[in-house]
Structures are given as C-alpha cells and as structure tokens.
Amino acid sequence: xxxxKQNLKSTSKKDKVECEMVEKLRFRDPKLxxxxxxxxxxxxxxxTVKICHVCGTHEWTITHFGLRNLLPANVEVIAGPGCPVxxxxxxxxxEAVQLALKGVVITCFGDVLxxxxxxxxxxxxxxxxxxxxxxxGVGDAVKMAEKELKKEFVFLAIxxxxxxxxxxxxxxxxxxxxxxxxxxxxxxxxxxxxxxEMKDLNLNGFIAPGHVSTIIGLQPYEIFPKAYGMPTxxxxxxxxDVLFGVYMILxxxxxxxxxxxxxxxxxxxxxxxTKAQELMQKVFNVVDGGWRGLGTILxxxxxxxxxYAAYDAHxxxxxxxxxxxxxxxxxxxxxxxxGKIKPTACPLFMKACTPQKPVGACMVGIEGTCRIWAKAx
Amino acid sequence: MLIVMCLAIxxxxxxLKEDKAQVDFGEGVLREVNVTLVNAKVGDYVxxxxxxxxxxxxxxxxxxxxxxxxxxxxxxxxxxx
Ligand code: SF4
Numbered sequence: 343x344x345x346x347k348q349n350l351k352s353t354s355k356k357d358k359v360e361c362e363m364v365e366k367l368r369f370r371d372p373k374l375x376x377x378x379x380x381x382x383x384x385x386x387x388x389x390t391v392k393i394c395h396v397c398g399t400h401e402w403t404i405t406h407f408g409l410r411n412l413l414p415a416n417v418e419v420i421a422g423p424g425c426p427v428x429x430x431x432x433x434x435x436x437e438a439v440q441l442a443l444k445g446v447v448i449t450c451f452g453d454v455l456x457x458x459x460x461x462x463x464x465x466x467x468x469x470x471x472x473x474x475x476x477x478x479g480v481g482d483a484v485k486m487a488e489k490e491l492k493k494e495f496v497f498l499a500i501x502x503x504x505x506x507x508x509x510x511x512x513x514x515x516x517x518x519x520x521x522x523x524x525x526x527x528x529x530x531x532x533x534x535x536x537x538x539e540m541k542d543l544n545l546n547g548f549i550a551p552g553h554v555s556t557i558i559g560l561q562p563y564e565i566f567p568k569a570y571g572m573p574t575x576x577x578x579x580x581x582x583d584v585l586f587g588v589y590m591i592l593x594x595x596x597x598x599x600x601x602x603x604x605x606x607x608x609x610x611x612x613x614x615x616t617k618a619q620e621l622m623q624k625v626f627n628v629v630d631g632g633w634r635g636l637g638t639i640l641x642x643x644x645x646x647x648x649x650y651a652a653y654d655a656h657x658x659x660x661x662x663x664x665x666x667x668x669x670x671x672x673x674x675x676x677x678x679x680x681g682k683i684k685p686t687a688c689p690l691f692m693k694a695c696t697p698q699k700p701v702g703a704c705m706v707g708i709e710g711t712c713r714i715w716a717k718a719x
Numbered sequence: 720m721l722i723v724m725c726l727a728i729x730x731x732x733x734x735l736k737e738d739k740a741q742v743d744f745g746e747g748v749l750r751e752v753n754v755t756l757v758n759a760k761v762g763d764y765v766x767x768x769x770x771x772x773x774x775x776x777x778x779x780x781x782x783x784x785x786x787x788x789x790x791x792x793x794x795x796x797x798x799x800x
Contacts, residue, residue: 374788451769479770481753501769508771511755556766556774586788608781609766609774618756618773 370407370581378585379412385592386414392544393417393591394681396534397424397551398709399579405718407581419588420681423533424551425709426501427453428679429633432666434526435459438498440661441524442472447490449483450498452476453707456700460667464498480512487521496655500526504553506644507618510625513650522655525646528631530554531562532642537680538570547573547591549584552606559614560602567600578606625650634668634703635676673702678711685712692716729764729776742767 395401401421404410410419423429436459442448448464455465455476468474473493477483480497487495499509506527513523530551537543550563555576566574573594577587586605594600604610622644631643646654656662669676673695674688685691685704695701697716704712730742733749740754742765752765757772759765765772 378788479753481770504768504773507756507773508753508769511753511771553766553768553773582788605784608777608784611774615756615774617758621756 375407375409375412375581375585378582378589382412382417382585382589382592383414385589385596386417387592387595388416390416390418391546391592391595393419393547393549393588394422394534394537394543394545395419395424395549395551395577395584395587396422396530396537397549397554397579398426398428398707398711398714399553400424400549400551400577400584401711401714402709403579403581403584405714409581409584412585413588417588417592419549421678421711422537422681423633423636423679424530425679425704425707425711426505426528427451427457427707428675428703428710429528429533429636430454430457430500430526430703431632431634432458432460432668433632433663434498434500434524434666435463436461436663436666437656437661438464438496438524439467439472440663441496441655441659442467442474443470444659445473446494446496446655446659447473447475447486448496448498449475449477449480449486451478451500453709454498454500456706457703458670458700458706460663480508484512484515484517484521488518491518491520493520494659495521496524496659497521498524498526502528502530502551502554503557503622506622506626507557507615510618510621513625513646513653514621517653519652522653522658523646524655525626525644527626527644528633529628529642529644531558531565532639533633533636534563534566536636536639538566538572540680543680543682545572546595547600548575549587549591550574550576552576552578552583552610555604555606555610555614557615557618560604560610560612561614563602567602571600573600573603575603576606576610578608635679670701673704675702675704675712678702678704685715688712730767730772732759732761732763732765732772735759735761740765740772742772 438448439459456463464474483497563574566572573591575587575590577583626644628641630640632638677683695705700706704710730744733741738755741749742752752767753771764776766774
C-alpha cells in the first residue's frame with residue numbers, strides 16, 4: 343500500500359504502477375466485485391427495491407462497468423437528476439446565446455456547448471460567428487478576460503455544489519471589470535427531496551453524490567432517513583464504491599433501520615468543506631429555481647448577493663429570459679431525468695437523437711443518462 | 720484531459736505557492752490548480768475539480784475503507800430470512 347505513503351518525493355514510474363495496482367486490486371478488483379455481488383444477492387429482499395443515485399459520474403461507473411448485470415433482477419438502480427447541464431433550463435442557455443450574439447465573449451465548460459436552448463445552442467451561436475470559448479475552469483476564463491480588457495467576458499456558471507465554490511473563489515478575488523457571471527448553479531438536496539416525495543416513483547434508498555458531499559458534508563441528507571425512511575449512503579465513484587453503496591442500503595432495508603452512512607470517508611467528512619461553504623455563503627443567496635424537465639424546485643438555485651451585483655451579467659448586460667422551450671418535441675428527458683424511463687424507452691434514442699445530433703439535453707453532456715447509454719450500446 | 724463537470728480526480732501536490740499548487744495527476748504531467756478551498760501540504764493527495772482542489776484525500780481513511788471491505792467480505796455469508 344505504498345501508494346498512500348506520506349511525503350513521496352517524486353512521482354516515479356513505480357508510484358504510478360503502485361497507484362494503478364491499488365486501483366485494480368481494490369477499487370476495481372473484479373473478484374472483489376463478484377464476491378460483493380454474491381453478498382448483495384444473499385441479502386436482497388424478494389420485493390422490488392429501487393435505489394436512486396443523483397450523479398452523472400455514478401451513472402457512468404454503473405453503465406461503463408456493467409454493474410446492473412451484477413445485481414439481482416429486483417434490485418433496480420436508477421439515475422436521478424445528477425447531470426448539471428441536463429437540468430439547466432433552456433432559458434438560461436438562451437440568455438448566454440443572446441449575449442453571445444450581441445458580441446459578448448461567452449466562456450463555459452465543454453459540456454455546455456451543445457446543450458439545446460429554445461432555438462439554438464451556444465455551438466449554433468458560435469457557427470453564426472459568436473465568440474464562445476471552452477474553459478477547463480472559471481479561473482481560465484478570468485485569465486482570458488485579463489488579457490483582452492477591451493472585450494466583455496461572461497462565464498456561464500453551471501454545476502452543482504462541487505463547482506459553485508470555484509465561482510465564489512473567483513468572485514471574491516475580484517475579477518477585472520470586463521468580466522461577469524451568469525450564475526446557474528443548482529443545489530442537489532432539494533431535488534432529492536422532490537424525488538423522495540414523488541409517490542409514483544417509489545424510491546427505497548439514495549446513493550448520495552460523492553463529490554457534492556465533499557463540499558456540503560453529510561448533514562443535508564439527514565432528512566432522508568429521518569423524514570422519508572430512506573436509507574442514504576454517500577458513495578464514491580469506483581465500481582466497488584457503488585456496489586458497496588448498494589450493499590449498505592440493502593443491509594439497512596433488511597434491518598429496517600434507515601440511516602445515513604458514508605462509504606466515501608476518504609474524501610467526505612461529516613462537516614464537508616467548511617471553507618468552501620463559507621465562501622459560497624458570502625457570495626450566493628439560495629432562491630427557488632427552475633430545473634429542466636422538473637419545474638421549479640424550492641431553494642435549489644444560487645444567485646449573486648447584492649454586494650456582488652457588479653459581476654451579475656443579468657444586470658450588467660440587461661439580459662433576462664423568463665421562459666424557454668425545455669423539452670424539444672418528442673424528447674423524454676423529463677422522464678429520463680427522474681429515472682422513470684430508461685433512455686432506450688425513448689422512441690428517438692439512437693434514431694433521431696444521437697450524441698452527434700442530440701435532441702435533448704440528456705444526450706449532450708458526458709454525465710447525461712442518454713449520452714452514457716448511447717456510448718454503452 | 721477530460722473536461723468533466725462532476726468527475727473530480729485525485730492528484731499529488733508537488734509544490735505550493737500562495738493559492739496555487741503544482742499537482743501531478745499520475746501521468747507525470749504537472750498542472751497548476753487553485754488550492755484556496757483546502758489546507759493542503761506538499762505530498763498530500765487532493766481531489767481536483769475543474770481546476771480547483773476541493774478536498775484532501777485522507778490516506779488513513781482510504782486504507783480503512785479497504786480494510787472495512789475486506790472484513791465485511793470475510794464475514795459469514797448473508798442468509799435470507
Ligand atoms: S434519447 Fe434524446 S430525445 Fe430521447 S430522452 Fe434522451 S435526449 Fe431526449
């Protein structure tokens with residue numbers, strides 16, 4: 343286990359091999375996965391169990407490693423609204439498109455480019471000559487703006503609590519005057535609450551998103567076992583992590599003692615990342631927000647506080663789109679996003695709608711359920 | 720590098736300067752990341768998301784998790800009642 347040895351001076355080839363070995367041996371060990379699957383089969387109840395995760399990366403792990411095939415037929419793991427670009431309403435894409443067509447430089451994550459707005463995506467705007475640039479993080483966008491002070495830059499800040507702290511860091515660092523934000527960050531627990539309350543969804547447990555949890559900690563999930571009787575396990579993203587999450591939930595169901603557990607203790611602490619929370623509280627208010635395909639969810643969106651109005655692109659560039667076309671004709675993203683149907687149940691899947699020519703937002707980002715399934719089929 | 724919103728990747732801190740760190744993602748390629756959100760030391764592994772370190776990976780916890788898995792797996796098989 344030398345990979346974890348402290349104060350390694352250099353990353354030699356040996357370290358790399360060890361790192362890969364640990365991953366293979368443990369977090370991705372097929373034998374361990376098989377053994378774990380046997381345990382899951384042994385403990386699974388006779389009735390149907392529906393476990394919901396809310397992270398695109400969990401869906402990727404589950405689909406990529408074929409984990410569903412390892413589970414008993416009556417243990418279903420469904421994908422909830424865990425893909426940030428998929429839940430961003432069309433109106434917020436429309437705002438960015440409007441600004442781009444007006445000559446503002448729009449910076450965004452690569453995933454955002456093809457997300458359909460009501461009429462066009464940012465990629466379409468780019469084809470019309472707009473200056474739309476992909477960045478790895480908001481910091482890179484700020485650097486671009488510093489180099490081109492004559493141009494107006496806007497960062498389309500999409501993402502959950504994992505990404506929102508980086509926006510907060512850059513706002514508090516006072517970006518140059520030619521830089522502003524379209525803040526579109528969403529908060530995950532209220533969406534989980536909505537799902538827990540959907541009677542016809544009949545969820546029995548949650549696999550909570552590992553990386554959102556590194557920031558928010560465990561406390562926001564307490565409500566799920568307490569008020570809804572749902573076992574909730576924060577899990578990591580390796581195949582063994584996810585299988586263990588399922589196992590822990592089934593174990594709780596068997597004992598009929600729903601609780602909140604942390605499988606991902608190597609990065610998730612009870613209190614979360616308090617520094618990140620502090621910075622987010624400084625710059626953001628939490629307001630009700632629209633989610634594509636889900637409607638308005640109470641207290642689920644970050645907006646900029648008054649003190650930071652100078653960085654609010656809505657005010658600075660006077661752009662506000664109230665309503666957009668969230669679901670294109672024939673697209674069933676609104677059902678895919680709550681795990682009600684599988685992508686394969688959509689008549690357009692891999693016919694009119696493909697990763698090359700996506701119809702709905704779920705086929706765009708690498709965390710979108712349709713896109714992940716498209717890759718796997 | 721893959722540009723993924725949610726996929727945060729662990730990397731080793733090689734050097735630190737104010738709010739910036741040079742980290743190694745294990746390919747021997749160094750990248751600069753922002754460490755405002757964490758208290759990381761040289762040699763720590765940090766979880767990096769979109770250019771920002773969001774948490775320090777606890778080596779102790781990582782090892783304990785593996786140990787816990789082993790213990791559970793070595794325990795008696797579950798019997799359905
Ligand atoms: S396959 Fe395409 S059209 Fe169908 S639900 Fe998914 S994104 Fe929408």
